[in-house]
Amino acid sequence: MHFPVNIPIGKSSIPVHFVCETLAYFLGYRYYAWLRKQSADKITDHNRLIIFIGAAFGAFVGSHVVGVLENPTLLSQFGIIYFMGNKTIVGGMLGGLIGVELTKKQIGVTVSSGDLMVYPLILAMVIGRTGCFLAGLEDGTYGIASNLPWAIDFGDGTRRHPTNLYEILFWLLLWIGLKAFEKQNPFVDGARFKLFMVSYLLFRLFVEFIKPDYFFGFGLSVIQLVCIAGILYYYKVFLYPSKLTKPHA
Helix, strand or coil, X not given: CCCCCEEEECCEEEEHHHHHHHHHHHHHHHHHHHHHHHCCCCCCHHHHHHHHHHHHHHHHHHHHHHHXXXXXXXXXXXXXXXXXXXXXXXXXXXXXXXXXXHHHHHHCCCCCCCHHHHHHHHHHHHHHHHHHHHHHHHCCCCCCECCCCCCEECXXXXXXXXXXXXXXXXXXXXXXXXXXXXXXXXXCCCHHHHXXXXXXXXXXXXXXXXXXXXXXXXXXXXXXXXXXXXXHHCHHHHHCHHHHECCCC
């Protein structure tokens, strides 16, 4: 396989990464809309729309701010172009979380708005990370050099950890695991989203060690510090795991 993978159209081509990113948004939303029809949503259409706006704004700011902080010295060189061109999923998730919580507080919504989004988000992540993998070195989500049997040469002659494939595997296992667990142990309101967030933050905290990030003198990167902050926010998940599920009748 040659990277990046593009779809030829006449004399030009379309990056598969762009196609996957578009499909991730479209199919993720369609899956969410289908799930909402199958459930008794306690949040009105109006409030859902306002929450979506808050989430989108928070995710935009968070993803770009954390993306820029990964290498802040480049911001002074390239300015707004560097800001707009750098983003990270971890920053987007936590920024979106902050946006949602602030919005819900303003409009008086107290029930979870994230539970319904968990499986659509996982689907979108799987599709999106497939595009990241097929983009090769251009996407910057690959890992450090490796001699493992499954290491991949993305086009520069160096075999690397396919960390984007690791993430796809993580998402699929999380999807299967959550589905299987909650069949036997129904979650309380908000628990599914909390487990979704904590699981991903823990995954990213550890997988960043095999990615070519900028690490501070104490051995952690900006993304890892942000992950730790998010994990601390959800500390109750670790202290009171029994409170995540409904008591058995």
